[in-house]
Amino acid sequence: MNKSDAKKPSRFSNALYAVRSYFSVQANVLIVVFAILLIVLTVYPLYSVFRSAFTVGKMEAMRYNTLMHTKLSDGDLTLLNFRMLLTDEFKFWRPLWNSLRMSAYASLIAILLGGTFAFLITRTDIRYKKFFSSVFIFPYIMPSWTLALVWKNVFANSHVGTGIVGMLESLTGVCVPGWAVYGIFPCSLVMGIHYAPFAYILIGGTLRNMDANLEEAATILQASRGRILRKITVPIVMPALFSTVLLVFSSTMASYAVPVFVGSPGNFFVLSTQLSQLYNTMATRGQSYVMTIVLILFGVMLLGINTWFTGKRKSFTTVTGKSGQVSYIKLGRANTLIAIILVIVLFLIAIFPIISFALESMVEVQGNYSTLTLKYWLSREDVGGFAVNAGHGILFNGMIWSAMWGSIKLSLIVSLIVGTCGILIGYAVARKRGTKLAGLVSGLAFFPYLVPSMAFGAIFLAVSSRLTFLRGTLLLLVIVGSIKYLPFASRSGTNSMMQLSGEIEEAAVIVGASWPKRMLRVLFPIQKSSFISGYLLPFISCMRELSLFVLLTTDGMLITKLLSYFDEKAVSQMSNGINLLIVIIVLLVNFTINKLTGASIDKGVGGN
Amino acid sequence: MPKITLTNVTKQWGKFIGVNDLNLEIEDGAFVTLLGSSGCGKTTTLRMIAGLETPTKGEIRFDDRIMFSSEKNINIPPAKREVGFLFQNYALWPHMTVTQNIAFGLETLKWKKADISARVAEMLKTMRIEQFAERYPAELSGGQQQRVAIARTLAPKPRVLFMDEPLSNLDAKLRGEMRTELKRLHKDTGSTFVYVTHDQLEAMTLSSRICMMNEGVLQQYAPPLEVYNRPANLFVADFVGNPSMNIVDARAVKTGPRTAEIEFLGRRAAFQANEDFELPSDKVSLGIRPEFLPISQDGDMEGMAYSTLPAGMETTVKIKVGDTILSSVVFGAIDYETDAKIRFGISGSGILIFDQETGGRLASGRVVFQ
Numbered sequence: 001m002n003k004s005d006a007k008k009p010s011r012f013s014n015a016l017y018a019v020r021s022y023f024s025v026q027a028n029v030l031i032v033v034f035a036i037l038l039i040v041l042t043v044y045p046l047y048s049v050f051r052s053a054f055t056v057g058k059m060e061a062m063r064y065n066t067l068m069h070t071k072l073s074d075g076d077l078t079l080l081n082f083r084m085l086l087t088d089e090f091k092f093w094r095p096l097w098n099s100l101r102m103s104a105y106a107s108l109i110a111i112l113l114g115g116t117f118a119f120l121i122t123r124t125d126i127r128y129k130k131f132f133s134s135v136f137i138f139p140y141i142m143p144s145w146t147l148a149l150v151w152k153n154v155f156a157n158s159h160v161g162t163g164i165v166g167m168l169e170s171l172t173g174v175c176v177p178g179w180a181v182y183g184i185f186p187c188s189l190v191m192g193i194h195y196a197p198f199a200y201i202l203i204g205g206t207l208r209n210m211d212a213n214l215e216e217a218a219t220i221l222q223a224s225r226g227r228i229l230r231k232i233t234v235p236i237v238m239p240a241l242f243s244t245v246l247l248v249f250s251s252t253m254a255s256y257a258v259p260v261f262v263g264s265p266g267n268f269f270v271l272s273t274q275l276s277q278l279y280n281t282m283a284t285r286g287q288s289y290v291m292t293i294v295l296i297l298f299g300v301m302l303l304g305i306n307t308w309f310t311g312k313r314k315s316f317t318t319v320t321g322k323s324g325q326v327s328y329i330k331l332g333r334a335n336t337l338i339a340i341i342l343v344i345v346l347f348l349i350a351i352f353p354i355i356s357f358a359l360e361s362m363v364e365v366q367g368n369y370s371t372l373t374l375k376y377w378l379s380r381e382d383v384g385g386f387a388v389n390a391g392h393g394i395l396f397n398g399m400i401w402s403a404m405w406g407s408i409k410l411s412l413i414v415s416l417i418v419g420t421c422g423i424l425i426g427y428a429v430a431r432k433r434g435t436k437l438a439g440l441v442s443g444l445a446f447f448p449y450l451v452p453s454m455a456f457g458a459i460f461l462a463v464s465s466r467l468t469f470l471r472g473t474l475l476l477l478v479i480v481g482s483i484k485y486l487p488f489a490s491r492s493g494t495n496s497m498m499q500l501s502g503e504i505e506e507a508a509v510i511v512g513a514s515w516p517k518r519m520l521r522v523l524f525p526i527q528k529s530s531f532i533s534g535y536l537l538p539f540i541s542c543m544r545e546l547s548l549f550v551l552l553t554t555d556g557m558l559i560t561k562l563l564s565y566f567d568e569k570a571v572s573q574m575s576n577g578i579n580l581l582i583v584i585i586v587l588l589v590n591f592t593i594n595k596l597t598g599a600s601i602d603k604g605v606g607g608n
Numbered sequence: 609m610p611k612i613t614l615t616n617v618t619k620q621w622g623k624f625i626g627v628n629d630l631n632l633e634i635e636d637g638a639f640v641t642l643l644g645s646s647g648c649g650k651t652t653t654l655r656m657i658a659g660l661e662t663p664t665k666g667e668i669r670f671d672d673r674i675m676f677s678s679e680k681n682i683n684i685p686p687a688k689r690e691v692g693f694l695f696q697n698y699a700l701w702p703h704m705t706v707t708q709n710i711a712f713g714l715e716t717l718k719w720k721k722a723d724i725s726a727r728v729a730e731m732l733k734t735m736r737i738e739q740f741a742e743r744y745p746a747e748l749s750g751g752q753q754q755r756v757a758i759a760r761t762l763a764p765k766p767r768v769l770f771m772d773e774p775l776s777n778l779d780a781k782l783r784g785e786m787r788t789e790l791k792r793l794h795k796d797t798g799s800t801f802v803y804v805t806h807d808q809l810e811a812m813t814l815s816s817r818i819c820m821m822n823e824g825v826l827q828q829y830a831p832p833l834e835v836y837n838r839p840a841n842l843f844v845a846d847f848v849g850n851p852s853m854n855i856v857d858a859r860a861v862k863t864g865p866r867t868a869e870i871e872f873l874g875r876r877a878a879f880q881a882n883e884d885f886e887l888p889s890d891k892v893s894l895g896i897r898p899e900f901l902p903i904s905q906d907g908d909m910e911g912m913a914y915s916t917l918p919a920g921m922e923t924t925v926k927i928k929v930g931d932t933i934l935s936s937v938v939f940g941a942i943d944y945e946t947d948a949k950i951r952f953g954i955s956g957s958g959i960l961i962f963d964q965e966t967g968g969r970l971a972s973g974r975v976v977f978q
Contacts, residue, residue, distance in 0.1 A: 017681035021662070024685075503699035506660050511713030511764060512687030521712075525703040 026515045027431035030424050035437055038444035041483050045459040049296075052462050053081055053289035059282040081286040091274060091287070096294075099270040102188050102259070103252040107245045109192025114199025115241065120338065121200075122207040123233075125328040127339045138350035140197035141590055142583050143544035143560070145257035147190045149567075149579060150353040152262060153360050155181045161265040162570065164366050167356070171369075182266025190258050193349050195248040202247075206240040207233070225329065243306055250302040254295060254452030256547030261567070271295060272454045272547070279458055279551065289462070292455035299450030354583060361394070361577035376573040383574070394577045399556050404581065407559040410474065411542035414481035418489045419535030421482070426493025427523070431502070442494060449487035453548035456484055461551050477549055477558075484548055485538035492534045496527040529598040536593050540586050610670035610767055611636045612657060612800070617666030619652050619824075626652045628824040630666070634817075639794050639801040641811040643847070644821040650804045651772055653821070657802065658693050658770050659686030670767070692766030692799075696773045698757035700745040706732075706756050707741045713764045731759040751782045758793070768800045775810065787814060808848045812836065820844050837958055842967040845895050845960065851924050851935040853960075854901070858894045860961065862887050868961075870894065870975070873929050875909065877954075879961065881973035888963055892970065895960035898924065901936035907953035908977040913944035927952060 022028050054077055056064060061072040064080050072078060085092050120126045121133055139147060156166035157175040161182060169175050179185055214236065218228045234241075256272040264273055271291060279288035331338060364371035376383055379393035391397045425445055432438040448456065460480045464470040470479075500523060508518045524531060546560040555565045559578060566575035612634040619626040627649040634640050642650035655661035657668060659675065662683060668676040675684045686693075700709055710731055714724045732738045735755040745753055754774065761769060774790075775783045791814055794801050805811055811818050812832045820827040820835060820843075828840035839845035845853045858872035866881045872894050903925060911927035911934065918941040925936045927950055936952060944950060954975045961970045 014681065021681075021683055501697060501699065503695040503697060504701065506686075506693065507695060507699040507701070507760075508712070508716075509660065510658065510686050510691065510693045511716050513712070513716045517716070522701055526701065528703075 027428050030428035031432050031435075031437050031441055034421075034425055034428060034441050035444070038441060038447075041479075042444055042447050045463055048462045048466065049289050049292050049455075049459050052286060053293055054078065056080065056286055057282070060284070060286050063283040081290050084284075085278075085287040085290045091278065092291075095269045095271050095274040098184065098268060099253050099272075102184055102191065102270060103249045105184070105188035106191035106195065106252040107248040109189060110195040110199045110248045111241060111244060113193065113196035114201075114244070115203050115237075117196070117342075118200045118204035118207055120342070122204055123329055124331050125335065126331060126342075127335060132342055132346065135346045135350050136200060137197045138346075138587070139194050141540060141586055142353065143257070143546070143579075143586075144191070144194045144255060145261050145546065146353050146357075146579060146583060147193055147349065148186070148258045148261035149576065150356045151186050151190060152181070153356050153572075153576070155186075157181065164570070164572070165368070166366075167359075178266060182262050182264075183268040184263075186262040187259050187268065187270075188252075190262060191248075191252045191255060194258075195251060198248065199244045202240050202244045203237055206237050210236055246302045246306040250299050250450075253298055253302075254454065254547075256452075256454045256550070257564075260564075272452060275454050275458065276550070279461075288458060292451075292458055295452045295455050296450060299452065303446075303450055354580065357576045357580035357583065361573045361580060363573065366572055376577055383571075394574065394581070400559070400562060400574075400578060403556050403559045403562040406474075406557050407543055408585075410477050410481065410558065411539045413474075413478050414485065414542045415535045415537075415539035417478070417482045418485045418538040419531070421486060422489025422491075422493035422534045423497075423524070423531055424493075425486075425490040426495070426497040427519070429490075429494050430497035430500075433498070442490065445490035446487045448483050448485075451484075453484065453545070454550075456480065457548050457551040464552070472552070472554065474557075476552060480548060480552065481538070481542050481545070485541055488537055489534045492530060492537075496530040496534075497523070500526060532593060532597045536590065540590060543586055543589075544582060610673075610800070612768065612802075613667075613669045614653075614657070615667040615669075617653070617656060617663045617668060619649070619656060619661065620664040625824050627656070627663075630824075630826055632819060632826065632829060634800060634802060637798055637800055639791075639803065639814060639816045640819055641803045641805055641815040641817075642819050642821060643805060643808060643811040644827075645806055645847070647823075648821045649824040650806075650819075650821050654770050654772055654802060654804050657768075658691050659684060659689050660693070690764075690767045692761040692764070692769045694757055694761045694769065694771040694774045696776060698745075698753050698774075698777075700753055700757055700760070702745050705742050705744055706737065706748075706759075709745070709756060710760045710763050713760065717764055727763055731763050734762075735759040750778055751786070754778060754782075754786060762793075762797065766799065768802065769797075771801065771803045773804055773806070776805075776807075783810075790814060809850065812848070818848075820847065822847075838969065838972060839895075839960070840969055842893060842895070842962050845962070845969075849897060851898050851937065854894075854896045854898065854934045855962075856894045856896070856932060856934075857964070858892050858961075859890050860887055860892045861890055866973070870961075873909070873932060875977070878976045878978060879959070879971075879973055880976060881961075881971040882957060883971065885961075885971035887970065889965065891964040893962040893964050894975075895962055896934075896954060897958060898935040898937040900954060900956045900958060901927070901934060901952050902955050903936055903938055903950055903952045905951055907951035909953065910949065910951050913946060913948045913950050915946065916942070916944045918943055925950070 023032075056072050056074070056076055056078055058074040060081070061074055061076065064070050064072055064078075064084075068080065070078075070080070072080070117132075117136055121129055126132070152164075152166065154167045155176050156162075156164045157169040158165055159175050160178045166181075210233075215228055215232055218232050223231070254272060256276065259268065259270045259273045260276075263270060269277075271294065275288050275291040275295070278284045278291060359369070360366070361376055362372050362374060363369060364373050364375070375393060377393045377395050380396050382391060383393055391399045394400055425441060429438045429442045451459070457480065460476060464472075464476055470476040504526070505518055505523060508522045513522070544560065546564060549558055550561060550564065553561050555561055559582060563575050563578045563582070566572075566578065612632075614630055614632040617630045617632075618628055630649075630653060632653075642653055644650045652661060656663045656676070663676060663678065665678045666676070667674065667679070670689065674680065674682050675689055676682060701712070704712065707728055710728045711724050714727060719727070728741075729738075732741055735758055737752060737755045737759065740748060740752060740756070745756065748756065754777075757774070771790075775786050778786060787810065790801075790803075803811075803814065812835075815832055817829065818832050818835045819829045820840075822843050828835055828844050830838075830840075835844060836848055839848060839853075842855065846855065856872050858870050860868045860870045860879065862868045863878070865884045868879045868881075868887065870877055870879045870892075909929065911929040914926040914928040914933055916926070917924040920941060921939075923938050923940065923942050925938060925942070925944060927934045927936055954977075957974045958972060959975050960972050962968065963970055
């Protein structure tokens with residue numbers, strides 16, 4: 001005892017001890033590891049985008065040299081990429097205007113649909129709530145282009161675009177005008193419907209969490225229903241409404257698949273489709289990175305507004321308390337009517353697409369339902385005709401199955417990585433809450449959300465052009481997918497970890513349970529369903545993802561890529577059939593996991 | 609059972625000092641309460657002793673074994689300190705049954721299966737919760753959860769039991785019952801209990817010693833009755849006791865080694881101390897417990913009944929003298945008409961004089977009117 005008293009530790013051993021004791025806490029290890037990992041995985045790609053935007057490649061240099069009489073050579077620093085793009089009305093300003101309009105309309109539609117639905121479900125005595133609620137989520141679970149494809153299937157007609165005959169024309173002879181088939185109208189509508197469930201989840205969550213006393217207090221003061229709605233309910237839901245608008249807006253801005261399916265054929269271009277075009281031309285590749293920066297800036301700006309806004313009015317969103325018995329608005333005789341309208345709407349946006357895909361995959365001549373055939377499913381011969389290498393019918397098509405397996409494999413790996421990282425980040429952030437490092441990690445983990453999928457793909461293409469061993473590999477897709485889907489997983493992981501008081505874990509620390517044991521036996525089981533949702537969401541997102549991977553893969557690698565290949569080649573039976581398969585798989589996985597564990601997609605997004 | 613020694617323990621978060629240079633010795637088998645208002649550092653102190661929080665400076669020993677030392681770079685993890693911790697919100701694991709909750713710690717300690725079930729059964733019996741063995745925490749009432757939490761904490765036979773406001777989530781009646789049982793449990797187990805509370809009544813009734821803290825600084829560490837009768841300073845005097853002590857500004861001039869002349873509430877009187885004392889200045893505060901202000905017709909002082917609060921067994925009478933409102937507690941139920949004239953006296957030898965500047969106690973004694 002006295003011996004150790006006499007010998008004081010040196011400064012070095014003090015420092016060593018400090019480091020060792022810091023890293024003896026698992027949360028510290030995790031937070032440091034993730035901070036480093038995320039910095040590398042976000043800063044390096046970002047650096048390569050900026051580098052690519054400010055330099056010229058060989059082809060670009062040649063082009064600029066002829067056009068602008070410059071003397072650039074491969075790899076030179078220049079602002080020309082910016083100048084060229086930002087002064088081009090058709091490549092930049094029109095698409096920008098289109099993007100902004102489309103996003104604004106889509107947000108409006110999402111809010112109106114989702115908000116009304118949320119109100120009906122949480123505040124009225126509408127019938128069949130459970131059924132409606134679960135079906136309403138369908139459009140969000142299904143890939144966003146699903147509805148775009150349906151739109152095409154129904155409204156395409158002989159007067160527009162490629163002249164494919166859609167369902168409407170073939171059944172009734174009515175041809176809708178061109179603007180209704182391709183362009184801003186279908187783009188906004190489809191995006192709006194796709195994100196309406198998102199609005200429902202966010203707004204409905206707030207409405208459900210809202211202390212019923214708030215409204216009851218107004219009732220006691222003899223305020224009318226309408227006045228309560230106007231003066232109490234809507235203002236309280238306002239932050240959620242605003243968040244929804246911003247999230248839908250930025251998601252729509254970044255979306256690629258929908259404008260490709262129902263925009264581009266009508267010469268309606270937005271930033272993301274323009275980005276892909278710029279990228280695919282060697283001589284304008286540098287400009288595509290400028291476009292990427294523009295899209296990132298929009299994302300940062302929108303999220304900034306969102307944080308600023310919700311931060312300012314946080315007091316609203318954190319209204320908790322026991323939501324007692326809410327007195328539902330009695331719809332009375334309107335109940336049946338509204339229920340019927342809902343059934344019709346839900347049928348159109350959730351059930352009809354599936355029927356439509358099945359039908360379209362089984363007609364020989366598009367739009368002609370007298371030519372029903374199972375050839376495109378069952379044939380063991382090439383079904384593509386001369387133009388395309390389509391292979392056998394879907395069920396016996398090696399290309400399709402290997403692409404399907406590729407997608408499933410990718411989605412599984414990505415969801416395992418993302419889900420686990422989400423939980424660990426959540427744990428580390430929750431335990432280290434309030435520290436700078438925790439702020440950094442949760443900020444960086446959310447960063448990928450700001451980068452549009454398309455741009456994200458482009459970034460990693462740039463990365464893989466430097467790290468060539470990654471090019472075209474599954475590993476690259478796994479990395480890209482894992483980073484891209486981290487935001488929601490880390491957010492839901494953080495939320496559920498924050499809900500667990502530190503004492504729950506400390507109670508296990510005291511009795512000597514090791515860290516893995518605490519995680520596996522105490523923390524995970526308690527928040528099981530929300531953690532599993534954290535695995536489910538990336539799986540589903542990855543399974544239906546196109547824009548993120550479109551630049552990074554060859555045609556046969558992923559099922560979504562193959563789908564877009566068949567769509568491009570106008571073998572619509574095959575693209576519809578594949579779409580049906582994807583939708584069914586996604587819905588089945590969601591349903592099975594939901595039934596088995598109680599986890600669900602809406603929990604992953606942050607609803608209840 | 610160990611003796612716990614804290615030497616110069618400090619906890620800092622950036623510039624904020626949570627606990628400042630705390631020295632404390634907790635005797636083997638003691639029942640020590642850390643008492644103070646929220647944010648005074650009492651919970652932090654408890655968590656540092658348990659090892660859940662790391663002190664910035666200082667040393668913590670259990671007997672001769674160093675548990676933490678900033679100088680020698682020692683920090684024994686909580687699990688190796690063989691302590692039990694009862695959390696304010698119980699921290700029962702919601703996905704485990706009562707039995708599983710209790711058995712978890714024993715499994716971690718690698719007890720034999722048979723021993724575990726025997727110990728669990730024993731704990732269920734001690735805490736009288738046998739019938740809830742297979743229930744989940746959510747299916748239990750607050751009081752039952754509390755028992756489960758205690759059973760879970762005691763199961764591994766900890767050498768020391770730490771409790772962080774364990775009764776604050778219970779209703780008043782249940783809290784009373786659990787107090788009785790905790791005191792009983794302390795006797796039965798013979799363990800050292802360290803208990804955090806902001807409830808002075810709990811501290812008074814349960815503990816063998818109270819450690820009174822304010823803003824991270826130890827105010828007084830003494831047995832409850834000493835804290836009550838001879839509070840170290842104005843803060844302690846005001847915090848302990850309900851209704852709280854009457855504190856009245858006064859002027860004092862020494863007239864002998866143990867005597868002084870005091871002037872307060874417009875009256876003059878002699879103060880006869882129980883021991884020799886010094887007066888740093890003539891500005892002092894007079895501290896008088898409500899029970900030392902008996903109401904009687906021949907009392908030396910006069911005031912008005914400001915408000916009367918009969919509680920059945922005793923009555924608190926608020927008496928207005930000038931601009932000052934004094935509390936007096938009288939046995940039995942009386943009701944004075946508001947604004948009625950009241951005569952009262954100052955009795956006993958427990959009247960305290962505090963230094964107004966430092967707040968420190970200068971003397972205790974009696975007040976005599978000439």
